[in-house]
Amino acid sequence: MPIQSATETVPAIVLRTRPLGESDLLVVLLTPEHGKLETAARGARNSKRRFPGGLPAGLRGLAGVARGRGSLARLERFEASADHSPVGRDLDRFAYVAYLCELTDELVLARHADALVFAALCTALAAVIEAIPRPGELRRYELALLHALGLLPALELCCVCGELALRGPDGGVAFDAQRGGVLCLAHERGALRLPGVVLAMARDLAAGGDPGPLDAGSVELRRGLRDLTQTALRAHLRRPLHSLAFFAAMSRSDAGGGA
Numbered sequence: 471m472p473i474q475s476a477t478e479t480v481p482a483i484v485l486r487t488r489p490l491g492e493s494d495l496l497v498v499l500l501t502p503e504h505g506k507l508e509t510a511a512r513g514a515r516n517s518k519r520r521f522p523g524g525l526p527a528g529l530r531g532l533a534g535v536a537r538g539r540g541s542l543a544r545l546e547r548f549e550a551s552a553d554h555s556p557v558g559r560d561l562d563r564f565a566y567v568a569y570l571c572e573l574t575d576e577l578v579l580a581r582h583a584d585a586l587v588f589a590a591l592c593t594a595l596a597a598v599i600e601a602i603p604r605p606g607e608l609r610r611y612e613l614a615l616l617h618a619l620g621l622l623p624a625l626e627l628c629c630v631c632g633e634l635a636l637r638g639p640d641g642g643v644a645f646d647a648q649r650g651g652v653l654c655l656a657h658e659r660g661a662l663r664l665p666g667v668v669l670a671m672a673r674d675l676a677a678g679g680d681p682g683p684l685d686a687g688s689v690e691l692r693r694g695l696r697d698l699t700q701t702a703l704r705a706h707l708r709r710p711l712h713s714l715a716f717f718a719a720m721s722r723s724d725a726g727g728g729a
C-alpha cells in the first residue's frame with residue numbers, strides 16, 4: 471500500500487535507528503500495512519515532545535508517517551503502546567529484543583507487507599519484555615519468520631519426493647538443510663539425523679504452539695532446536711548477526727548462536 475502525503479497513523483515496531491545529519495534519525499519500522507519502512511525523523515534526537523522516551527529497537531506503538539522525499543518516508547511522531555522500560559534494566563531482555571529486531575531487519579525485504587510477521591514479532595516482543603525472556607519464544611518466532619518468507623525447511627515430508635520421512639531405528643530422521651529439510655529412506659543418503667523429538671517440537675512451534683514445553687525440555691532438545699533454526703536462518707543471512715554476540719556473554723547460551 472503506498473504511503474499518503476498526509477500523515478497517516480499506523481501500528482509499528484522500531485527495528486533499528488541510526489543518526490541522520492546533526493539532529494535527525496533514520497528509523498527503520500516494521501508495519502503491517504507497509505511492511506519494513508525506512509523513515510526520517512526530523513529533530514528526533516532532541517524532540518521529547520514528538521518522541522517521548524526516544525526510539526529504542528523493539529518499541530511498539532503507533533507511528534505517524536507521511537510520504538517524504540525520495541525513498542524515505544517521514545516519521546512525524548511515535549506513541550508507545552507498551553511499557554518498554556524493562557528492556558533498559560535487564561541485559562537478557564536487551565539481548566532478546568536486539569536479536570528479534572536485527573533478525574527481522576535482515577530478512578524482511580523493504581515494503582513487503584506481511585501482517586503475520588508483524589503479529590508474530592509483536593507476540594514475541596511482548597513475551598520477552600513482559601515476562602522472563604525464554605529461548606522458546608525466539609524459536610517460535612524464527613520458525614514463524616522462516617514460514618512467512620517461504621524458507622521453512624520441510625519438517626515432515628521428504629523435501630525431494632514428498633513422502634513421509636519416517637524415524638529410523640535410532641529415533642532420528644534424516645535432515646539436510648541445504649537440500650531443503652527432512653528426507654525419506656530413499657533419499658536420505660549421506661544426510662545427518664535429527665532426533666524425532668526435535669522435529670516434532672519444531673512442527674508444533676511452527677504451527678504457533680506453546681514454547682513452554684521446549685523451555686522445560688532437556689538441554690539436547692533445546693540445543694537441537696536452536697541448531698535447526700540457526701542452520702536454516704544462516705543460509706539466508708548475508709552476515710553474522712551482531713546481536714548473537716550478546717548471547718555468548720549470557721548464561722543461557724542455548725538462546726542463540728554459538729556452539
Ligand SMILES: [Zn+2]
Nearest residue numbers: 628631654657
Ligand atoms: Zn524422498
